[in-house]
Structure formats: C-alpha cells, structure tokens
Amino acid sequence: MQAVFTPDEESKMSSQFSARKIWASLFAVLSACTALSALAAEPKIAVTDLTYEEKVSEYFRTVRASNKSSVNARNSERISEHVGERDTDSSYAMRSSLNARNESSYYESEGSYTYINRGELRTYTADLKGVMLKGGGLRLIHARPYLGRPTDTIYDIISRIRQGMYAGADYVLFGTVSSIDFRQESNALAVGTSSTASLSLDLVADFSLIDTRTYEVKAAFSASGSGVDTRILSRAGDRVVFNRGKVMQETSRSLADSAYGELMAQLGMPVAGRKLTTTTTVTTTTTVRPAAAAPAPPPVTEPVIIYK
Numbered sequence: 001m002q003a004v005f006t007p008d009e010e011s012k013m014s015s016q017f018s019a020r021k022i023w024a025s026l027f028a029v030l031s032a033c034t035a036l037s038a039l040a041a042e043p044k045i046a047v048t049d050l051t052y053e054e055k056v057s058e059y060f061r062t063v064r065a066s067n068k069s070s071v072n073a074r075n076s077e078r079i080s081e082h083v084g085e086r087d088t089d090s091s092y093a094m095r096s097s098l099n100a101r102n103e104s105s106y107y108e109s110e111g112s113y114t115y116i117n118r119g120e121l122r123t124y125t126a127d128l129k130g131v132m133l134k135g136g137g138l139r140l141i142h143a144r145p146y147l148g149r150p151t152d153t154i155y156d157i158i159s160r161i162r163q164g165m166y167a168g169a170d171y172v173l174f175g176t177v178s179s180i181d182f183r184q185e186s187n188a189l190a191v192g193t194s195s196t197a198s199l200s201l202d203l204v205a206d207f208s209l210i211d212t213r214t215y216e217v218k219a220a221f222s223a224s225g226s227g228v229d230t231r232i233l234s235r236a237g238d239r240v241v242f243n244r245g246k247v248m249q250e251t252s253r254s255l256a257d258s259a260y261g262e263l264m265a266q267l268g269m270p271v272a273g274r275k276l277t278t279t280t281t282v283t284t285t286t287t288v289r290p291a292a293a294a295p296a297p298p299p300v301t302e303p304v305i306i307y308k
Helices: 007-041 126-135 157-162 242-266
Strands: 044-047 051-082 088-121 139-141 171-188 195-211 215-234
Touching: 044 126, 126 139, 126 242, 157 171, 157 195, 171 215, 195 242, 215 242
Parallel strands: 044 139, 044 171, 051 171
Antiparallel strands: 051 088, 171 195, 195 215
C-alpha cells in the first residue's frame, strides 16, 4: 500500500529535507575549519643534533738525541835566509795546530695530556623525529647543523637561534649527551662449556625545549636509550664479530621513545597512538508538527463471481 501525501505535506517534507542538507553541509565546513585550525595551532619544532663534550687523555713519550763534532787543523811554515859578506844565516820554523770538538745531547720525556673534545652526534635524532611525525600534534622544522669551531660556544643555543639557524620554528629541542658508554662483556653459561659475549650501549641525553621568541624553557627532561647484541660461544677462544649497527639502532629507537614520551607529557599532549583532536558539537533542533489526518480513500467496488 503506497502512502499518499497532499501538496502541503510534500512541501513541508521537502523543506525539512533541505534544512537537513544545509545543516550537514555546515557541519562538514565546520569540521574542515576545525581541522585546519588544529593544524595551524600545532607547534613547529626544530630538533638539533646531540651536542657532546668529552675529556680525552693521551699518553706521549718523546726522545731527542743529537751529536755534533768538528775538527779544525792548521799548519804553517816559515823559512828565512840572511846573506852577509862572509857567511849566510838560514832559519826554518813550522807551526801546527789541531782543534777538535764534540757535543752530544739526549732528551727524553713521557706523560699524558688531557684536552676537551666537543661536537655533535648526528646519529641518534632521526628516530626521534620519526616518532614525533608519527605521533602527530607537532610539526618539524629542519635544523641547520652547527658548523662552527668546536669550542664551548657550541652550547650557546640562544646565539644560534639569533643567527637564524632555526627559521620558522616556534621551539627548538636542544639535546646534549650526558653519558655514553659502550660495554663488552662475556659470561659463562651454567651448563656446559659454552659462554655468551655481548656488546651493549647505554646513552643518556638531556633535552630542553626553548621558545625561539622569548627564549623561555618550556620543557626540560632527560631520556635514556640502550641496545645490546649477544652471541653464544660454543668453546673458549672462538672469535665473535658484533653487529655494532644493530646496537646503535636499538639505542636510537629506545632513546626516541623515551624522549617523545617525556616531551608530550610535559606539554600536556597525548602520546603516539592518541592524536590530538578537536571535537565540535553542533546541535540541531527541528520542530516536526503532526500532519493533518489524510482523508480515507473511497471504497473500491469489485464484482464478485459465485460458482456453484
């Protein structure tokens, strides 16, 4: 049975459908604007390479030896003759001199000297940048590397900001290495003659998030990362080659996870997997008036045939 509507009812229903389409379009526009506003509000951060400083001690031994000798010989002869009226006088004189000189010197010194080595580690921040991009809520700006002399001015991040090394960034995430340690260990297994050999790396870095306009520190934290490569030796004396690249990769990834979690926690933003979203609620009120009762359709008369 098909419902039959009057022209007034059809007009009202068409108006309601158009109103719903208009509200749906407005909601889509508001959602798009909200997404654009959220994107524009995301802070732009430049991540520097990890700055390090280490004391280097080196052993030295110096030996200097020299020998200098000289010989100077001189000979002179003199012959004189005097002739007189009756006789002749003759004289002969010879003089020789020899001068020899020899000088020798020997100098030896040994000890150790210490100097400060500074620079940037450009190996352990790529994974941190990747985690920040995956997690959302942040935008990354390329940070120019430090190319100056390796002096203590490498820690002057304010001077580097003023030089325009992080143009377009709202914040600079400045990291310094506080501890880095490679360890190589071996341990005997409880059963049998086999043993394990391992190469591990532990890295601890300190981070500061600095506002590029006010130079205010917005966040400060330390993060750590570690990696290990373990091999089993069947007998003593076996040679083992460690996968140094694997150890460094594990260290970089664990450092990235630790640093990203601390950064987002101090900024009050959700971590990776829970992106920052803005929800806009649009309330639509539609008043539906009850339609007038439709007139009953006229009765249909059909012929009836009776079979006997």
